[in-house]
Amino acid sequence: MATKVWDKQNDQWTEEIDFLQSIVAKTELIETTKWGGIVYTYNGKNVLGIGGFKSYVGLWFFNGVFLKDEAKVLVNAQEGVTKALRQWRFDSKDTIDEKLVLHYIAEAIQIEKDGKSYKPEKKEVIVSSFFQNFLKENSSISEAFNLFSPYKQKEFIEYIDIAKQEKTKLDRLEKIKPIILEGKGLNDKYR
Incomplete structure (x- = not known):
């Protein structure tokens, strides 16, 4: 058996x-x-x-x-x-x-x-001041970004924030602008 x-x-x-x-x-x-x-x-x-x-x-x-x-x-x-x-x-x-x-x-x-189930605590997404400033300066991107789930928002935030040099951060911001405006997640192509 x-x-x-x-x-x-x-x-x-x-x-x-x-x-x-x-x-x-x-x-x-x-x-x-x-x-x-x-x-x-x-x-x-x-x-x-x-x-x-x-x-x-x-x-x-x-x-x-x-x-x-x-x-x-x-x-x-x-x-x-x-x-x-x-x-x-x-x-x-x-x-x-x-x-x-x-x-x-x-x-x-x-x-x-009885419908009891454990709900894991959701970790708050911490947005760096660099990324917050970017969103403030680009209202259409900010609106599109806010439509994403917290998980997908976190992917974008981490993608930018793990870069050490400001030049790299700026390059990455340019790369993700069209992705955000299209409503696609950063890693959707891999899913």
């Missing part, structure tokens, strides 16, 4: 992955493959995933930050980096408590049904 995913790490966890998949199959979640791994969804939203690693097989909850974790089994894989995802690690099939796993999955599904 184990889906062949990721790499040979899963070969050592075939029995555990099969068992976890059989537990999840008792729920209303839909199995799919994303990023080369086993992922379960509810209404198209990622709820949990399963995968084998070097020293453990993991069950992770995409919105695990909202789980009560009464049994204290969840870990944040990268403290300070990972915000919402939480892992539950097992080192053998014997350590997988089916009833407890089903309890956590039911809670994760309810979280999804």
Whole structure:
């Protein structure tokens, strides 16, 4: 039953992955493959995933930050980096408590049904005085620039601000003027 995913790490966890998949199959979640791994969804939203690693097989909850974790089994894989995802690690099939796993999955599904999801903090785009002056002097470019998403605005700002010499900045400004006026993002040709 184990889906062949990721790499040979899963070969050592075939029995555990099969068992976890059989537990999840008792729920209303839909199995799919994303990023080369086993992922379960509810209404198209990622709820949990399963995968084998070097020293453990993991069950992770995409919105695990909202789980009560009464049994204290969840870990944040990268403290300070990972915000919402939480892992539950097992080192053998014997350590997988089916009833407890089903309890956590039911809670994760309810979280999804309730529409809870972690929204990352948006970082404020800091516009240099050099770029602000450029926009003030060119109202049509400023208007077109303000129509871009913050992400695309940030691409333009960084493109200008990483240049060290003013001559390079001015050359780059000349290059991006027509791109901004056309309503195209700086890196749209690569997307």
